[in-house]
Amino acid sequence: MKLLTKYRQLNLIATCSILLVSAFCYYIVVWQILIAQLDEDLTTERQEVMDFVKINDNLPLPINNKTQQLFFVPLQKNKTSTTISSVSIYDATEKEKVIFRQIEFPVIIQGKSFLATVREPQAETEDLIQYIVLVTIIMLVILLGLLFFINRYFLKKLWNPFYKTLDELKKFSLYKKTTLHLESNKITEFAQLNESVMSMANQVKREYTSLKVFTENASHEMQTPLAIIRLKMDNLIQDENLNAAHLNQLNDIYNAVGKLQHLMQSLLLLTKIENGQFMANENVLLDKLITEKVNQFHELFQSKNIGLKVQLTNKNILFNKQLLEILLNNLLSNAVRYTRENGQLEIILNDFELNICNSGEIALNKLEIFNRFYKEHNSPGMGLGLAIIKQICAFAHFPVSYRFHKKMHCFRISFLASNFEQN
């Protein structure tokens, strides 16, 4: 949700509640005032009646018109108090109930008690209140409308530098050679924001560059001794004086060096992916790549007599070809290594996911297998293959999962969460 939208929502809620509460308070206050006014009128009427009775010792003539009613009822019991109340009375001519304010008080004439009642309609008061409510609503609508446009204009203007900064940040990439440059701003907060973001981004860039240099140097430094070992051995095995025992030992050294080299390359690859040193900007025909890889592994499948089932649909993804090749290499290498003789391998690619399943006996530890250096018992690998797969998938935003189903180890890579497809 946009900041402006959120602000507008909160603003609307706040304004409406304030106006509603104040309208209600206003209503109560005005009502009280009007009723008090009415009561004062009624009290004056009572006084007039009392005065009349005092002078004439007789009842005044009853009154019955729209604005006022006055009548007397003989009173059985003694009543001394005066009461003011609202009553609702059916009006035959208007055919509806009308609310009156009335004052009741006792009068004594020639020793006889009467209850005098003076009524005045409250309708006028009600009308007034209706007007007040109407005016309030109109005010509310006008106010909200005005606020909406004012906010829209000013907020947009105020937040403009922020959005500019955001745009620049979106364009910023660690892999590009340009540094981040943000314009200075008159508003202190934005100026500070730009300054902090710039210093942070450029700091990150420096660190990234030095890390990259380190990775490259480390790679170079480790490759050289390994290369020397290998080349020396290539020369050494040519020696005709070597016997079988020597050659067997040399073979073990070869294997160990091979493992070491593979380990080093895997670790460097993981670092490289973590550092984001790969770009995801190549269009790769995944089905074609899988076919190529399957052909490349053909002899290996054959040597273990692994039954192959490949189902591919055309699938184009925007990612990195080198990484996809590594991903497939690792998946297929694993499949070859861990499938028993005469086992089964299924590769199924559709628009949404890639499924690679191979026969197996028992389920692997779902939670651990993707961790670095995790090994199942008797595993000949180093425990980095799946870690690399996970890292590549994380980089691509492809969720990867494992399940054991119908005596098959299944690895599923889903393409749905990818951001790259839509771009």
Added chain:
Amino acid sequence: MQKSFRLKILIIEDEQQLAESMAAYLTVENYICEIAFTLKEAHDKTEIFEYDCILLDIGLPDGNGLEILKYLKADKKEDCVLIISAKNSLDDRVTGLQLGADDYLVKPFHLTELSARIAAIIRRKKYHGNNLIVFFEIKLDTLSQTVFIHQKEITLTKKEYQLLLYFLINKGRIISKDAIANHLWGDEMDMTNNFDFIYTHIKNLRKKLAEAGSNDYIKSVYGMGYQFTNS
């Protein structure tokens, strides 16, 4: 490949041990090897002499090895160049090949692989007419990718052909199984030293050669690898 003259190779590599190992191996292969440890040395040597092939390391103490490529290009020299780099970086590879290098090999590599790459480059670039590799009754034509035994053509699969070519170029040398696997399937397949599948191919190649009346030159060397030899 009995040639009356020896091909000259310049090894530009700052790591002495590596340079000397390569030189030792290639000298046995009947190449004349010279070594340059710095960019300046390499510069001086290429200016005066002409080489059939230059092995070029990119990371040199006094500069980027790619400079040599630029210089050779500017001077219109046609020496073959094989880049040898510790960096398996796509950028370097692309830049190197764009600057006119003929191939790119990533460290660490096997000497048998180096030898095969050098032979391929030289064959391709320097001796357009000479596509034949002959070893007693075996004749291999690299242009048409055909193999003849006693002048009779035999049919090999692509992998068997590559394997035979690899053996012929590295004849007499012991080739480790690791080197064979890397050569035929690339080094990205992680087989953790399980090279049983190579055996099938060796077996098939042997069978085809024998059926055509060839001697068995492929010798297995104590679990280490194979040797193509007539001794």
